Amino acid sequence: MSTAAAVVLFFGVIAYAVFGGADFGAGFWDLIAGGADRGERPRALVDHSIGPVWEANHVWLIFCLVVLWTGFSVAFGSITLTLFVPLTLAALGIVLRGSSFAFRKTVFVTRQRRFYGAIFATSSVLVPYCMGAVAGAIASGHVPNGGKSGDWWSSWVNPTSILGGVLAVTVCAYLASIYLVSDAARLEQPDMVEYFRKRAIAAAVVSGLVAFAGIFVLHADAIYVFHGLTSRALPAVAVSAICGITSLVLLLRGAQRWARPFAMAAVATVVIGWGVAQWPYMLPVSLKVSDAAAPDPTLASILVVFVAAAVLILPSLGLLYYLDQHSALASEGAEMPGAGVAD
């Protein structure tokens, strides 16, 4: 049962990485899009792409936190106690990001748009960095078990955490640029396709290099996970590498339509690889998943909620995506004010 709950938790982490990650990455491109003139069209595309599913994507984070604290409360207590600083920064970043994104859409004065846009974009980089650093801290065994706090600073300012943070930022940027290429293509904006295709290639190369450098970092700093990645998690690593390279080749050849699923698979398999590599530990190497797990009835209720979510939520998400991809109804004019009666 604890294995099933851990799989559910990791499913949430993957979904957050693949969907929420792309949102953060879009903020990264927003950040470096340049001045108000030059950056206007890329920013408009970013706004357009993030808009519809923005909140739904970030519900995955709450999902992960709730599953972690309910299903693995012992680990949750240790993690939050030790990694207070990066988690606080991430929480503040999320407030600033969410509200400034909402506000930016509602103001029209350039100076104000720029202000909210800057907050939105900066926090879009800060949050994934902190999340990656948290993952690195856990993987490298900096979070001790047993309700004691690990070191406040070295727990997340260490080679593995920095690797995790940088990798998270670059991977988010990579995912986002590939999604943005597709969106630009759908909106028939060839110059934006080209704009983000170039950036997707750069981000893919940088992410690959960071991941490659990560092998050495993990060897020096997180030996348990390193051994896991080079043994039982090796298939996942290999699939990730193949998917990553495939998406890069497709981008280079201008076949970006097919790059998207490969990029998503590359990121998902990295996360899976991490999970498999540190199995059976929740906190390597002090707390096993089975020891961290809540009593079975609690885990069962998590699984029930998860199944209910799959049955109820997925179709409605599908409806939302469907509406997003389809244009306005022709007949709708009749019910709009101004077009009809004026009593």
Add this chain to the structure above:
Amino acid sequence: MTPGLLAVNPVGWARSQMAFTLAFHIILVPLGVSWAFMALIANWRAIKRDDADALLVAQRWSKYMAVTFAVGAVTGTVLTFEFGLLWPTFMGRFGAAFGIPFAVEGLFFFAEAIFIAIYIYGWKRMKPWPHFWVLVPIIVSGIGGTISVVAANAWMNEPGGFTLDSAGKVTDVQPLSVFFNSAMPLQALHMVLAAYLVGGFLIASVYAVALLRGRNDRYHRLAFIIPFTVASIATPVQMIVGDTLARYVFSNEPEKFAAIELVPKTGSDVPETLLGHENSNGTVSGGIRIPGLASWLSDPASGKNTVVQGRNAFPSDDEPTISETNVVHLGWDLMVGIGTLLFLLAAWYALSWIFRRDYPRLRLFLWIASAAGVLSIVALEAGWVVTEVGRQPWIVHNYMRVAQGATTNGGVWITFLTICAIYVAVGTTLVLVLRRMSRRWPGRGGMDESDVPYGPTPVALEREPEVPVS
């Protein structure tokens, strides 16, 4: 992290931060929960009677809903983090039970996020009736989410559905008993009604101001009447539920009740003290005393002879301190006092509606109505203070003290101050943005969905900014 300057006892700061972020979030809750229902009324009227004004009301409300929901969602996310950051020991020990209602809440929250987006999208992409029905899952998720979160809070007041082993670890959880703990039904009903009451008065108060300023058109009248009617119906029901809940607290949480009614010593014929405060020597000074009323209200069957347990009936380490008691009592007086005032306002409105088919003509009515929004928020916050401070010193009643559950990080005061600054900025901006949104719509414009979070961008992405690029 223990340099002398930063090492401050974290418990008080952790409590302050949790209290502050919750106090902020709880203002957005009624809007998130009840606004969709009011939009449903407007939308129904719009389609059924081909009412263009009602349609405009529903469309504009859907935009405001999106903005408030976005901010409510992020402040809610912060609370999720804070459970771990501020209360790691509490979560580590009780997460297996306490977390279950939140897992259920996650489901409702997910649904609400998706359907709000669908509703915004649907204005131009769905046929009127299917689009109308999208509001129903939003309303249901709002109520379901409220019930789930309050279930977790009620569990802290009356924990159940688990056993502790000798090491103090939670074993043998019964999820249904955790969720449907004994305090949950009344507390949840009380909060759902509060959401409709506060949401209604708050939205109506904005339009009451507009009506006072002479914007007496049909649009503003509709936008005032719909939420005010909803709130007016919720108010008397809330008084009955609140009264029942108070009697429930009398029977099941006597320490809290002793603080609520300001009862130092156990006895019968206990007076109802309005305002006033308890001194450290166990006497009560100030305030207005109504002889025997607290006893009578606690159990009308035995009337003035009802024995009410006083603060001396409990070990002083296990009940709220004197100053906490005074806070609880003041919170209680505020909530009940404002509730009564709002009830009278609702009754006035109802009478006027029965006889004249309109809201009262006196300007005084609109003046009070425009204050009712803020007043109802004060009542909401006060009620929340009663239940939270009244549980002190426990985080899980009789199982874990607040001080035991708190973080040991001495730097919490820094995050508290930072969060205060950020929230004040976000709150101010939210109000300004909502105001600006309403001013931008000249007269009766159509539905431009481009300026809403979650909303689609208009067909032309190369939209010109309204102000030249500087």
